Every structure is written in C-alpha cells, then in structure tokens.
C-alpha cells in the first residue's frame with residue numbers, strides 16, 4: 492500500500508519557482524518524494540511549462556523582474572491543468588484572492604511550516620485526481636444539494652427559502668456575494684434541485700480563461716476558425732444542453748462578449764466561432780460574481796441590459812462576519828468532515844480558540860474557515876483543537892492599539908512565525924532604508940500591522 496503510494500508520487504513533477512536559491516533547495520529537501528525542478532525566475536518557469544509536463548507549481552509572489560502574479564497569468568494561458576500554489580512573504584488577503592482569481596489553488600505564507608506545506612501539496616494532487624474523475628464521471632455525479640449548505644442564522648434562512656423557490660423556476664439567477672460565501676454551492680443546489688437536474692451542470696470560470704479564448708470556450712469553434720483551431724470544438728453552451736451553464740465571475744467578461752451574450756440570451760441562438768449555422772440554446776444560465784456589479788454598471792464596465800437579463804432574481808449571499816451565529820455549526824460540520832478525511836478523532840475546539848475565531852473578521856468567508864479547520868484537524872495531535880497553530884492573520888487585525896498588545900497575542904505570534912520571520916522583516920526594512928511606509932507597502936500589509944509585527948518580533952526602528 493505504502494509502496495504504491497510512493498510509486499504514484501514518483502511520476503509527479505513539481506516545479507518550484509523562487510528567486511532565492513536557498514528556498515528552492517529547501518523545497519527540494521522537503522518534497523523529496525516527488526520529482527522536483529527548481530527555477531529562479533518567471534520567464535524560466537514559463538519556458539519549462541512550454542516544454543514539458545508539470546503537475547504542480549509552487550510559485551513565489553515577490554520576485555525580481557516578472558512577479559509571481561504575472562508569471563501565474565502567463566502559465567495559465569499555456570497550461571490550464573497544472574495546479575499552482577503561491578507562496579507569499581506575508582499573507583495578504585488581497586494578493587491571495589488575486590492569485591486565486593487567476594487560478595491558483597492555494598497560498599501559503601513564508602516562512603512556512605513544513606507540515607502545512609506538505610498538506611497543501613497533498614491536497615493539490617488530490618484535487619487533480621478528483622478533477623480528472625469529475626470529467627470522467629460527469630454524467631454520474633449527483634451531488635445532494637441542500638444539506639451541504641450549512642447555516643441557521645436569519646440571513647441564511649432567507650437564502651434557503653429563496654433558493655428553494657428558484658429551484659421550481661427556469662429563470663436566470665445571479666448569485667452575488669464576496670469570495671468564499673458559497674456562490675458555487677448555491678449554483679449547484681439550484682441546478683441539482685431543478686427539473687434540469689438530469690442534464691449537465693457546466694461551469695465556465697470567466698476570470699481564468701484568457702480573453703481571446705472566451706468566445707470559443709462559450710460558443711465553440713469550427714475547424715480552422717483561427718490558427719489554433721485544429722479541430723471543431725463544442726462550446727459550453729452546447730455542452731449544457733438541457734442543463735445549466737454556470738458563468739462564474741461574470742463581472743470579468745469583456746464588453747464585446749457581454750454584447751454577444753446578450754444577443755444570445757435574447758434570440759436564444761448562437762453560432763460557433765467561424766461557423767454559419769444557427770444553433771439553439773437550451774440551457775439555464777446561472778451567473779455569479781463577487782464584484783459590486785451595480786458599481787460596475789455605473790462605471791460603464793458592465794452592460795445594464797445584460798445585468799437585467801441575467802439577474803432575473805438575485806441571490807445575495809451574506810458575508811460570514813454578518814452571520815457569526817453560524818460559526819459553531821460550520822466548525823462542527825467541517826471538523827466531522829475532515830475527521831473522516833484524515834482518519835482523526837477531533838472532538839471539539841477549545842473555548843479560547845473559539846473566542847478568537849468569533850472575534851475574527853473572516854475576509855475569506857467560509858472558504859477561509861474551511862481551510863483553517865482542515866489545517867487544524869490535520870495538524871492537531873490532541874482531540875481538542877487549540878489556537879496554537881492558527882494562521883498569523885487571525886491574530887493580526889489591520890487596526891489595533893499598539894500600546895496594548897496583549898501578552899497572550901505576543902507569545903502566540905512568536906510561536907507561529909519564529910525567528911525566520913524576524914529576519915525577513917528586517918531584510919525588507921533594510922531594503923527600504925527603514926522607511927516603514929515603504930516596507931509595509933512592499934509586504935502588502937497595513938503600516939499598523941508592520942508596527943505591530945515589529946513590536947512583537949522585538950525589532951527597534953533604526954533612527
């Protein structure tokens with residue numbers, strides 16, 4: 492059994508992209524079960540992806556020259572299958588969300604915990620396996636829909652009622668809400684409880700498809716329609732026949748495609764790129780976005796007429812911070828979920844840990860909560876989850892009273908980051924002549940957070 496596992500891993504190729512040679516070497520040691528390639532720049536990474544198969548890329552965000560996000564974008568355009576984990580020097584939700592939007596699978600904070608890193612790598616490979624199965628078994632999966640949406644708060648009760656009503660109709664629905672609030676879950680629930688449930692549920696992630704390919708992705712193309720169109724390809728609308736097409740991140744759809752989509756919805760007809768035949772659509776459209784779409788309309792970035800076509804009924808998912816009443820329900824649910832996955836037997840979470848979670852703002856919503864519970868269940872050696880291994884930003888509010896950092900938090904943050912972080916922060920400060928505003932900007936954090944960090948790490952400002 493163990494042997495087989497190793498054999499599987501042997502054939503997997505991991506590429507580490509980091510401009511610090513030491514970091515690449517560290518990864519090679521950590522990931523010695525896999526074939527690890529190391530490169531030191533974005534262009535070198537792109538070169539490799541162009542030439543050979545890579546299963547997983549571990550990508551540093553802060554690099555000289557082409558940065559990680561740019562590299563990520565270009566790699567995605569070449570290979571849409573490879574799993575990517577980004578490594579950020581300091582985990583800022585903004586960069587992480589940006590990276591996720593561009594198709595990264597996970598992000599980890601530098602300095603990283605070896606166990607955490609390995610867990611993320613394992614998960615990435617597991618996801619890759621699962622994704623393959625999903626494509627293969629597409630017609631056989633019938634997820635049960637509602638019971639995996641957890642919530643008991645008033646806002647969630649209203650959502651359940653609305654989703655329930657909308658399942659009975661064939662109207663287009665737009666699901667709105669911040670990243671991680673459950674838009675995908677709701678879209679699936681709408682499909683698998685509707686009378687289209689035996690038809691396909693086809694997902695189009697508008698944000699991760701390069702702009703020049705979106706049209707053919709949506710509507711397909713004929714052989715020879717453009718240089719790379721070696722054969723005919725069916726678009727997602729055709730594939731979703733009798734089912735539902737889920738247009739995720741619709742807010743990123745370029746203007747010309749918005750016009751095209753509007754025409755398709757109005758006439759219920761479309762043509763493949765390079766084709767002349769009119770094809771009928773028979774797909775319900777569910778769309779989702781985390782953008783402030785009303786503002787996008789005001790700014791002229793989203794067509795109002797398309798908005799009304801797509802948004803026959805809006806479903807507004809509340810952010811987790813507005814339904815903290817659901818926290819314990821969600822945590823219990825995910826503890827059970829991950830107990831099964833890791834064959835663990837975590838029974839509860841300590842009161843202190845729960846208090847910290849209740850005070851946290853949850854910018855990444857349920858996705859963030861789920862990740863944290865997964866990490867805690869996987870890493871916990873005890874049957875009770877404590878706060879000792881909570882990620883850094885849970886303890887590090889953007890605004891704080893710097894005179895009154897509680898003793899308890901001080902030791903916690905030290906525990907989480909260790910001395911490696913101190914070196915890193917000093918390194919950055921030196922780079923910018925100890926200008927705190929510049930250093931904070933470079934790390935992508937608020938200046939107050941930097942001051943807080945310095946205080947906790949015992950770094951004196953040099954003046």
Ligand SMILES: Nc1ncnc2c1ncn2[C@@H]1O[C@H](COP(=O)(O)OP(=O)(O)O)[C@@H](O)[C@H]1O
Pocket residue numbers: 639640641642668669670671672673674675676677857858861
């Ligand atoms: N109400 C909920 N109950 C249980 N899990 C949830 C809930 N909302 C979100 N999740 C989980 O959080 C993660 C992110 O949800 P997702 O639907 O992908 O969010 P979004 O599309 O809004 O970014 C998923 O793993 C999903 O299963």
Ligand SMILES: [Mg+2]
Pocket residue numbers: 671674675739
């Ligand atoms: Mg989503």
